[in-house]
Every structure is written in C-alpha cells, then in structure tokens.
Amino acid sequence: MTVELSSLVQGVVASYGESAASVMIQSIVARLYEQQLGNDEGAVADYIPELGKVDPDQFGIAVALETGELITAGDAANEFTIQSVSKALTLAILLDLVGRAETYRAVGVQPSGDPFNSITLDPRTNRPFNPMVNAGAIAIAGRLRENLGPSAFEQVLVRMSEAAGRELRVDQNVFESERDTGHRNRAIGHLLRAAEVFTVPVDEVLDLYFRQCSVLVTATDLAVMGATLANIGANPLTRREVFGMETVRETLSVMFTCGMYDGAGDWACQVGLPAKSGVGGGIMGVVNRQLGIGVLSPRLDPAGNSVRGKLCCIGLAEELGLHAFDSTNSGSNFLRGMGDFN
Numbered sequence: 001m002t003v004e005l006s007s008l009v010q011g012v013v014a015s016y017g018e019s020a021a022s023v024m025i026q027s028i029v030a031r032l033y034e035q036q037l038g039n040d041e042g043a044v045a046d047y048i049p050e051l052g053k054v055d056p057d058q059f060g061i062a063v064a065l066e067t068g069e070l071i072t073a074g075d076a077a078n079e080f081t082i083q084s085v086s087k088a089l090t091l092a093i094l095l096d097l098v099g100r101a102e103t104y105r106a107v108g109v110q111p112s113g114d115p116f117n118s119i120t121l122d123p124r125t126n127r128p129f130n131p132m133v134n135a136g137a138i139a140i141a142g143r144l145r146e147n148l149g150p151s152a153f154e155q156v157l158v159r160m161s162e163a164a165g166r167e168l169r170v171d172q173n174v175f176e177s178e179r180d181t182g183h184r185n186r187a188i189g190h191l192l193r194a195a196e197v198f199t200v201p202v203d204e205v206l207d208l209y210f211r212q213c214s215v216l217v218t219a220t221d222l223a224v225m226g227a228t229l230a231n232i233g234a235n236p237l238t239r240r241e242v243f244g245m246e247t248v249r250e251t252l253s254v255m256f257t258c259g260m261y262d263g264a265g266d267w268a269c270q271v272g273l274p275a276k277s278g279v280g281g282g283i284m285g286v287v288n289r290q291l292g293i294g295v296l297s298p299r300l301d302p303a304g305n306s307v308r309g310k311l312c313c314i315g316l317a318e319e320l321g322l323h324a325f326d327s328t329n330s331g332s333n334f335l336r337g338m339g340d341f342n
C-alpha cells in the first residue's frame with residue numbers, strides 16, 4: 001500500500017533539501033489524492049463549448065512551500081484555464097500599481113450574496129461589491145487598462161508569470177469563445193462605464209478580462225502563485241519580489257471573505273484559508289507565511305467550486321491544522337514576543 005501511495009506522487013523538488021514538513025505533506029497529499037480519485041460528483045462548467053470539452057477526470061494536487069519545496073500528485077502538470085482565480089492576481093496587480101485608496105474607488109470589499117455574474121452594483125456606492133465577482137474584476141480590468149494603456153494585458157501576463165515562476169500563455173480558443181459569448185460580462189462592462197468606474201472603451205476592458213481568464217496554468221502554478229502570496233509577495237522558487245507586502249494582506253483578506261463564490265462562508269468555516277476558485281476547476285489556497293495549495297479537478301459543486309478540490313483542501317486543513325482559527329494557531333507574534341502569551 002505504501003508503495004502504491006508513493007507512486008501516486010510525481011515527485012518532490014526540494015531547493016533546500018527534503019524537510020520534515022514536505023515529507024509529511026507528501027504522504028497526506030498522496031492519501032487525499034487516492035481517497036478522492038474515484039469521486040465523480042459535480043459537473044464541468046459548460047457555459048462555453050470549450051470548457052465543456054475538458055476531460056472531467058483530470059485531478060492534480062500541488063503544494064508549494066515557502067522554502068521552495070514542491071509536492072505534487074496526479075495531473076498537477078496539466079494545463080487548464082485559470083478563469084476566476086485570475087481575479088485575485090489582477091486585484092494584487094492594481095493594488096501595487098495605484099494603491100489601496102485608488103483601487104477602492106473602483107470596487108468595494110463586501111461579500112455580495114449575489115451570484116458571481118450578477119449585473120448589479122452596491123446601491124450604497126454605485127460600485128461593484130468586491131473584486132472577486134465578475135463586476136468587480138471587470139472594474140479592476142478597467143482601471144488596469146486605464147493605467148497601463150494598450151499593453152495592459154501583456155503587463156498583467158508578465159506579473160502572473162512572475163507569480164507562477166514560469167512564462168504563461170493564453171488558450172486562444174477559450175479566449176475567443178469567452179469573447180464571442182460573453183454578452184453578460186459585456187453588459188456588466190457597459191453598466192460600469194455608465195457609472196464611470198472606468199473611462200476607457202468597454203471592448204478594450206473586456207478584451208483584457210477575457211484574456212486574463214483564458215491564461216493556461218497548472219495546479220503546480222496555482223500552488224506557486226499561492227506560495228508567492230504566502231511568502232509576503234516573493235516567489236519562493238525564483239526568490240523574486242512579485243507583490244508588495246500591503247498588497248498581499250489586502251488580497252488575502254478579500255480572498256478569505258469573497259474568494260469562493262456563494263460558497264465563501266462554508267469555505268471559511270470548513271477550510272479557514274484565503275482561497276480563490278475558477279470555473280476551470282482550479283483552486284488556489286494560501287497558508288500565510290508557509291505554503292500555497294493548487295488543485296485541479298474540473299467537476300464543480302452548485303456554488304461553482306471544484307468538488308474534489310474543496311475536499312482536498314478540507315483534508316489538508318484538518319490534517320495539518322491550517323484553519324486560521326485552529327486551536328493550535330495563536331494570534332500575534334508581536335504580543336508573544338513580549339512574553340505574556342505562551
């Protein structure tokens with residue numbers, strides 16, 4: 001049995017040797033992979049034909065540690081479109097570019113309770129509720145297009161690639177399919193333009209948004225991106241600074257409250273980690289200062305989150321005590337340093 005389990009794990013690439021943590025995580029990841037392999041609950045997103053064509057059985061798990069160690073199982077090297085996971089990254093890119101105050105002139109940080117693609121603005125502010133719903137992500141894309149000009153997408157792709165630690169590219173078929181059928185997103189774009197959330201042409205903003213959703217990533221890429229956020233913005237493989245410290249805190253807060261569609265509250269209770277999912281079946285999770293998690297499994301639950309991806313994250317959180325409010329996690333290192341809290 002042990003041999004079978006370890007054969008499921010594709011490998012551990014350890015930049016600094018194989019730590020005790022990585023060995024332990026390797027065996028848990030292998031076990032979770034085996035437990036969930038036969039689970040075929042949920043349904044693949046098919047709002048565009050391109051997504052309906054993906055192999056629903058793909059299943060990959062990756063964990064990237066802050067040390068640069070990488071643990072993978074199954075189809076962790078399979079490429080799929082990042083979809084809404086990109087929303088966390090474009091938020092971070094805009095925060096770095098224009099700062100908090102300017103970013104929140106375009107979008108709020110309130111969970112909405114509405115479906116992710118609803119054509120609504122927060123009535124109090126006339127702005128989208130948060131950057132993780134389509135309206136919020138399109139508002140962010142609008143501000144990126146305004147600030148970065150015609151090469152906005154190329155610049156976004158460079159930052160996403162830096163977070164992944166490798167050069168990423170767009171799935172042209174998915175992009176064209178999103179663009180040709182994205183009437184609802186275009187309607188949101190016009191609503192935002194009318195509310196003067198951005199002033200550049202709607203089609204240019206939507207072009208950026210559809211491209212960012214169509215970037216191809218692997219579960220390993222999502223784990224490394226998550227680890228980059230965990231590592232206060234520095235990619236643990238390349239050691240390159242990708243995001244600023246304040247940006248990371250802000251992004252993780254929004255992911256924690258709004259990252260998992262209408263399942264964000266359940267996720268906060270069951271997993272207790274900042275995370276973002278996408279309809280391609282990817283989930284990116286973050287354990288602050290320690291590691292990033294990436295999962296690919298295209299079958300989604302009714303909230304739009306990967307069924308096996310969520311179960312793997314619940315398993316990892318339970319076995320490793322990752323939940324933000326786990327009894328083993330203690331609050332402020334600053335206070336502990338004063339000696340009064342043990």
Ligand code: GLU
Pocket residue numbers: 082083084085116117134178185213277278279280
């Ligand atoms: N491109 C998709 C859309 O805008 C993203 C969906 C998602 O992953 O939530 O509808």
